[in-house]
Amino acid sequence: MKGIYKYFINGLIVIVPIAITAFVIINIFSFTERLLGQYLPIHFPGLALAVVLSLIVIIGWMSSHWLSKKLIGYGERVVGSIPVVKFIYNSVKQLSTAVFESQKLLKNAVLVPYPHPGVKSLGFVMPELSAPLANKFPEEHVCVFVPMSLNLTSGFNIILPRRDIIPLDVTSESALQYVITAGSIMPRGNDCNN
Structure with missing residues (x-):
């Protein structure tokens, strides 16, 4: 059954x-x-x-x-x-x-320590921080959008040190599929055709 x-x-x-x-x-x-x-x-x-x-x-x-x-x-x-x-x-x-x-906004997939250290969430690097934000940090920080599973229109923008992000060599389409399917379809590398 x-x-x-x-x-x-x-x-x-x-x-x-x-x-x-x-x-x-x-x-x-x-x-x-x-x-x-x-x-x-x-x-x-x-x-x-x-x-x-x-x-x-x-x-x-x-x-x-x-x-x-x-x-x-x-x-x-x-x-x-x-x-x-x-x-x-x-x-x-x-x-x-x-x-x-x-395709334009969600193209740089990364792993970030979110919602707390010790775990990793898939996110997308957003445009560079504006001067009023960047000037508040002693080192380079980036904004990462962490979408909610099954819903690309909701998520969290987090600002964290660049050293804490792990770049992923995956296609943007497969990273989006991973989010939309709640992880049932795993991201594929850029060198994969299928």
């Missing part, structure tokens, strides 16, 4: 992310196809894909400009004033930000 339960859980681990990803993508393209079918006299295979990709690029370009940032900020404040919608939007935004910016 334990074997069947284990296989069931393993099956869910494989199927659920694939199913959710497929569901979202299929619904986005299906909605786009229906919308385009109503308003455009022409239709060809791949039109929805081209429109969705173009829309993503245009929104990304617009969000990089001052006026667009103001409009987006205003829209987020309006959404933030609606109780249930605010919770859903903020959760999805934090998760999206963590996933899409993780």
Whole structure:
């Protein structure tokens, strides 16, 4: 019976992310196809894909400009004033930000003595300390973000001496997988392809 339960859980681990990803993508393209079918006299295979990709690029370009940032900020404040919608939007935004910016922000994986000496936690080195912080220490210190397991949007920023961190030669993707899966997938070295 334990074997069947284990296989069931393993099956869910494989199927659920694939199913959710497929569901979202299929619904986005299906909605786009229906919308385009109503308003455009022409239709060809791949039109929805081209429109969705173009829309993503245009929104990304617009969000990089001052006026667009103001409009987006205003829209987020309006959404933030609606109780249930605010919770859903903020959760999805934090998760999206963590996933899409993780390549830039969470790239230097290290081990740190946290939450107390004698144990090690996986963390990510953050940008260099600003002068007001760095000047308070007699030796070089670094800021390390220690994420909570199963949730990249929560964790602790700790400042500790550089001599106390242990750099890891692992891929950022596998370090993130280690955190997201609560340690069930161990980090792989940079020289590993799989």
